[in-house]
Amino acid sequence: MSTFTQQIRGRGARSNASGRYEAQAREPFDDGWTPDDLEPAPLTTTVSPEKAKAIITHNDSPDVGFSASINPYRGCEHGCIYCYARPAHAYMGLSPGLDFESKLFFKPEAGALLERELSKPKYVPEVIHIGGNTDPYQPQERKLRVTRSVIEVLSRFNHPFSVISKSALILRDLDLLASMAERNLVRVALSITTLDRMLARSMEPRAATPEKRLDAVRRLSEAGVPVIVMFAPVIPGLNDHELEAVLERSAEAGARGAGYVALRLPLEIKDLFREWLETDHPDRASRVMSLVRQMRSGKDYDPQWGSRMVGQGPIADLLSKRFAAARRRYGLAARQADLDLTTFRVPPKAGDQMDMFG
DSSP, rough: OOOOOOOTTSSSOOOOOOTOOOOOOOOOOOOOOTTTTOOOOOOOOOEEEOOOSOOEEEEEOOSSSSSSSEEEEETTTTTTTTOOGGGGGGGTTOOHHHHHHHHHETTTHHHHHHHHHHHHTTTTOOOOOOOOSTTTSTHHHHHOOOHHHHHHHHTTOOEEEEEEEEEEEGGGGHHHHHHHHHOEEEEEEEEESSSSSHHHHHHTTTTTHHHHHHHHHHHHHHTTEEEEEEEEOOOTTTTTTGGHHHHHHHHHHHHOOOEEEEEOTTHHHHHHHHHHHHOOOOOTTHHHHHHHHHHHHSSSSOTTTTHHHHHHHOHHHHHHHHHHHHHHTTTOOSSSOOOTTOOOOOOOTOOGGGGGGG
C-alpha cells in the first residue's frame, strides 16, 4: 500500500489524515486506478458557529509574550502549511490537514461575551492579544465581522490590545485602529514570511500577497498605528535568505519594530510540512529538513521552553545574530512603549441611572 498526496488548488495541505484522537484512522493510498492527470475535486469551505461560554483565554507560557488572548475563529482558510495551530483541529475530531483550512468555526457572540467579561466588577485589565491561534482577518471575516465586533467593544471600554495577521483585510478596521492608536491602546503585528510571490502562494495559498502586506504596513503606519513586522516562520534553506530584505522593506513602509520565530513542527505539522516540501520543493526538501533538525537537537521539533521559538545550535545562533544586526541597521530595534492600561472603564449602558447626570 503506497500513500499519495494531491495538490488541491488554493490549499496548503496535501492530505487529510485523521486527527490523533479519532478512533478510526483514514489514510489515502494509490491503488493504481487513478489517472495521473485527474484534477482533484474542489474542496468546499464550510463555516459553522461555535457556542462559546467565554471569549478571553489565558496561558502561562513564558515564550509567547502575552497571557490573555481572544481567538474569533478555529481553523484558518489561509491554509499556511506551517501553521502551528493545525494540531488543535484534532480536538474537534477533525484532521489538522485539509480539514483545518476548509472546516472552520466562528464565535458569533464574541463581542457580547467580551462585553460581559470586561464588565465584571473584579475584572483587572491587561493587554489582550487577538489572533494568537488562527488569523482574525482570514477571508470569512469580511462578511462575519467577528473580529470587528471584538475591537468595537475594546474601543468602547478603552481597553488595550495587540493583534497579529497576514491579511490586508485589517485595513477595513483602520477607523477603529487609528482612533485607538491615538489613545495608545493598540499595536499591530503583520506577518511577512517572504517577498517571493510564488513562494507565498505555495506555502500561504489564500493569504494576502507580500506586496499587499507591505501596503498594509504603510497605510497603518501613515494613520499612526504602531506596526511590528514578524518574519515568521524562518525556514532554513527556504526563506531564511530573505530576512534582511523583509526587514528593510518593512522599515521603508513605516514599521517600528520586528520579530522572528523559527519554524516549529509539533505533532501532525511535521508530516504535513514534509509532504508539502516533497510536492512543491522536491529539490530542496532533504536540505531543508536537515537544517531544521540541526536547529532542533537532531529532531524535527523540540518543544523545550526558552528555545522552541528560536531553535538551538550554530544555525540558530547565526540567525539570531543576523536578525539583531538587521533590526539595528533598519531602525527596528527600539523598545516599544507599553500600551495604556490606566484609561480602562466600563461604559454606562443605556438606561443606567447615571444617564440623568450626563
